[in-house]
Amino acid sequence: MGILQRRHVLTSGGWTLVADGPPVATRPARGTRPRNRRQLIVDAAAILFAERGYNDVAMSDVAEAVAIGPSALYRHFRGKHDLLTAVISHAVGQVETAVATSDSALPATLATAAMAQRNVGVLWRREARHLTANDHEAVRKLARQVGDRVAERIRDRRPELGPTESQMLAWCALGVANSISFHALTLPEPAFTKLMTKLVAVPLEARVELSGTRNASSPGATHSRRETILAAATVLFAERGYAGVSIDDIGAAVGIAGPSVYNHFTAKSDILSAVVFRGNEWLWMRFNQAAADASEPAEALRAVVCSYRDFAFDNPHIVQILLSEMAQLPADDRKRSSDAQRAYIDEWVHLVRQLQPDWSAAEARIRVQACQIMINDIVVTRRLRDQPGVATVLKDIGFALLAVQHDVSPP
Incomplete structure (x- = not known):
């Protein structure tokens, strides 16, 4: 990330x-x-x-x-x-x-x-x-x-x-x-x-080529109060920052009194930790699925780039939180999340170096970070992520940054 x-x-x-x-x-x-x-x-x-x-x-x-x-x-x-x-x-x-x-x-x-x-x-x-x-x-x-x-x-x-x-x-x-x-x-x-x-x-x-239409994702309805609180808090933390959001703000966003939030989470920090760990787990699930479906490293890397891009477009608020609110996590949770993110990047680097063995680990990692952070920058800026055709542009640039050849799969 x-x-x-x-x-x-x-x-x-x-x-x-x-x-x-x-x-x-x-x-x-x-x-x-x-x-x-x-x-x-x-x-x-x-x-x-x-x-x-x-x-x-x-x-x-x-x-x-x-x-x-x-x-x-x-x-x-x-x-x-x-x-x-x-x-x-x-x-x-x-x-x-x-x-x-x-x-x-x-x-x-x-x-x-x-x-x-x-x-x-x-x-x-x-x-x-x-x-x-x-x-x-x-x-x-x-x-x-x-x-x-x-x-x-x-x-x-x-x-x-x-x-x-x-x-x-x-x-x-x-x-x-x-x-x-x-x-x-x-x-x-x-x-x-x-x-x-x-x-x-x-x-x-x-x-x-910015043309056509882009199907924006929308969160599904849920009857779970805990999930509703998580969804509302995710948007608030992304837009205002963790420090700028109170328990009363979260409660008001879901139509309950602020103290009622504590029926589902023991502290505001627990809500942030749940959002961050959920984002990390979703990234890993998509990575593992993309890699499992591939028959060789180039196919796996292409699928992983697309899986990351799709995760970011589907979850721009989680991306913003992972970028900006990690320091607000309790120390143990911050270490766990940072370790998970480093391991996630390590898996990308391993794939890249299978295709480019002459690259040092540092160069491969710099390229991976460039790819991921470029995608992050676009998806957290609404006027850019809403452009039709932007997903294909990011895929093409991501492949080129990692020197992986295109295939004939859909964008």
Whole structure:
């Protein structure tokens, strides 16, 4: 599913990324007044928000990271919401500037920009929900500008594409580029940059035909109160975030008093755990069925890609929760879920390497993560997932990212 595994540690020399990643600001010595203090604050906050999540970061944590007192921090930012807005706006804005000003080919531009702002994907997908309505709309417009610029550059090279087709490919390419935001995988340079440039080029050159109709899935009716609560909570957690939903909100969504929810679940966290474990189990069931029906590895990998795509389209709210709410699980449940997700990705990697034995485990995993996270990015954005023909586009790009040949099966 794409798990955030990057880890920074605070040493006497400043913030250091364990594994690889973009350069980060070194913490200044106490008592100094660096001219770029505001940017140092933004850089430190970006790391903390990405690592711990917005709710688990205090302004005092950020102040400590840049060796200033909390009162000095408030001279630059009114509060944590103001700081988060600055962090996400800066990350997205840097990508927009790179796309707008770079003379390099588009795949290299996007790959380099994503590597320089490696937190941007997780900050936007997971933490932007904490912004105020006005700030969220402003950042959303900035993100749309990135997509518009990428789409414009695609049409410069492929004038036969219309605006809708170029937008779809633009967001697929951005999903591939930003997939590195959700993991700590790397390769020695320049191999890592070359690989990411190659992967970003895949959707930019993909065949795209957005036509026909798409049969949207709808949840079946249930007479079980527990299932009704789970279904309602899934939507609420996905749309508002776990911390933004109360037991009373869940009760109101199903027409009962909030405390009545406790007749079915002992705590709100139990509801989240049930949603997450159900999503993981459904993924495994679909994987096992797809692999069991295949006669050879290429057929199995094609079926697995399609099974993941279909799961995501059928369960966009669960995908959003798996992307953004894992940190809210109780510690034991979080470990169990993370272990299940890692094992799931391992199975993909095993299939891929049967077909491409020359690829290292790291390269295979980077490609798998790019495929999965690209699909995630499209399905959690309603205007994209509702486009007719999008399922075939994602299948084609997914196959190409994993270098598996097409067959003649239906899309």
